[in-house]
Amino acid sequence: MVRMNNRADNDLRPVQVTWRFLKQQPASVLWQRGDTKVLAAVQPTEGSLQVNGNGITAHQLEWLQTTLRPLLATEALTITVTCLEDGGGLLAELFNAVYCALTLLPKGKGPKQVAAAVTAAMVAGESLGDPDAAESDLATSLVTMVATPQEQIIALELGGQQAVNSSEFNELILRASQGVTRTNDQRQASFERAVQPNIQVADTDEQTIVIATKNPGKAREFESVFAAEGIQIKTLLDYPELPNIDETGSTFEENARLKADQIAAILHLPVLADDSGLMVDELGGRPGIYSARFSGDHNDAGNNAKLLYELTGVPAEKRTATFHTTLVFAKPDRPDEDLVVEGNVKGQILGIPRGDNGFGYDPLFYVPELDATMAQLTVEQKNKISHRAKAIENLEDKWKEWIKD
Numbered sequence: 001m002v003r004m005n006n007r008a009d010n011d012l013r014p015v016q017v018t019w020r021f022l023k024q025q026p027a028s029v030l031w032q033r034g035d036t037k038v039l040a041a042v043q044p045t046e047g048s049l050q051v052n053g054n055g056i057t058a059h060q061l062e063w064l065q066t067t068l069r070p071l072l073a074t075e076a077l078t079i080t081v082t083c084l085e086d087g088g089g090l091l092a093e094l095f096n097a098v099y100c101a102l103t104l105l106p107k108g109k110g111p112k113q114v115a116a117a118v119t120a121a122m123v124a125g126e127s128l129g130d131p132d133a134a135e136s137d138l139a140t141s142l143v144t145m146v147a148t149p150q151e152q153i154i155a156l157e158l159g160g161q162q163a164v165n166s167s168e169f170n171e172l173i174l175r176a177s178q179g180v181t182r183t184n185d186q187r188q189a190s191f192e193r194a195v196q197p198n199i200q201v202a203d204t205d206e207q208t209i210v211i212a213t214k215n216p217g218k219a220r221e222f223e224s225v226f227a228a229e230g231i232q233i234k235t236l237l238d239y240p241e242l243p244n245i246d247e248t249g250s251t252f253e254e255n256a257r258l259k260a261d262q263i264a265a266i267l268h269l270p271v272l273a274d275d276s277g278l279m280v281d282e283l284g285g286r287p288g289i290y291s292a293r294f295s296g297d298h299n300d301a302g303n304n305a306k307l308l309y310e311l312t313g314v315p316a317e318k319r320t321a322t323f324h325t326t327l328v329f330a331k332p333d334r335p336d337e338d339l340v341v342e343g344n345v346k347g348q349i350l351g352i353p354r355g356d357n358g359f360g361y362d363p364l365f366y367v368p369e370l371d372a373t374m375a376q377l378t379v380e381q382k383n384k385i386s387h388r389a390k391a392i393e394n395l396e397d398k399w400k401e402w403i404k405d
């Protein structure tokens, strides 16, 4: 029998997983296999297990709940699963979507064991792995299997129009267990690519702190502060395999949390993130959280040019501005315990840049008390007065105690 896309009998349709699909719900995924699309979201709750379904039958929902239960480390969860399109093998893909969402829960709350699901179908006397919609319509019998990669079967659902004899049944089981192994590999590869690269943290020395930044200017400033304490810092530039963290928050704190929590969860190390920016009074507080990309992309010269352009003709006394930093310190797997501090410094935006030190808007940011721009200061001088320095000062009183528990 010739299959669509010339698939061999045991070939599966490709899988695409969009991890953390919903911005407001970190444990959420969009799972697509062929044309079948399922959205799953899991939220820890106080109460007992709740599984809600959209676009699926009561029977499918009940099956899902029964199948998931033995795999859960905790039942204090609300699971919502939505079928966006049924292009074949829906029951299995409902399971796979929810399973993926569960793996995004904090450590210790995720699934107790590894499992994956797949469908196999008997079509015109042949057993096919992962039937699409057309093949499912032609199938005389179908099996949906949930199993571990060690071929321990967790659930088996038999369906279709006709009874199967035992040799057909055995064939379907064989096809399905091949598919489960392959599905598990597909999921794991996607997870490692997008969520948690298999990173070896070489240095687990307690005196190392990871700063969740790719900005070498920031890194230099943190380095000189922590070096004085005998603490070594690493930045995201030391871990090029890490996924990019989108700064989708609407405040400095939200962005800093996104960076700190996600990197801490991946590296299992304490992580400090800095979200900062320039707020210009005459521009109603802009560029604010958009400071890094004010001119469209992350380019200091372009950002400075745009700032000068927007302030054309504005007299010196009205060019007042504040540099702001919010720091979020995150412990691995304990996002509820983030330590949050901030710091500000006030100044004025000059019409002509001065100085070569620092980074970003420093050459335009004039500090009246020092009669100098930030870029005319040495790192040590900037680290006495800057927004980042003040935030670090606020952190200093607290973090040594905080990191101990």
Ligand SMILES: O=c1[nH]c(=O)c2ncn([C@@H]3O[C@H](COP(=O)(O)OP(=O)(O)OP(=O)(O)O)[C@@H](O)[C@H]3O)c2[nH]1
Residues within 6 Å of the ligand: 212, 213, 214, 215, 218, 247, 274, 275, 276, 277, 278, 291, 292, 293, 303, 323, 358, 359, 360, 361, 362, 363, 365, 374, 386, 388
């Ligand atoms: O003249 C400056 N002196 C500073 O002391 C300073 N601190 C922040 N900024 C500006 O604000 C953006 C932050 O954006 P931001 O917090 O998202 O950082 P970023 O994207 O550069 O690096 P990352 O830490 O996110 O990897 C930066 O790019 C800069 O344009 C500064 N400019």
Ligand SMILES: [Mg+2]
Residues within 6 Å of the ligand: 247, 292
């Ligand atoms: Mg940034």
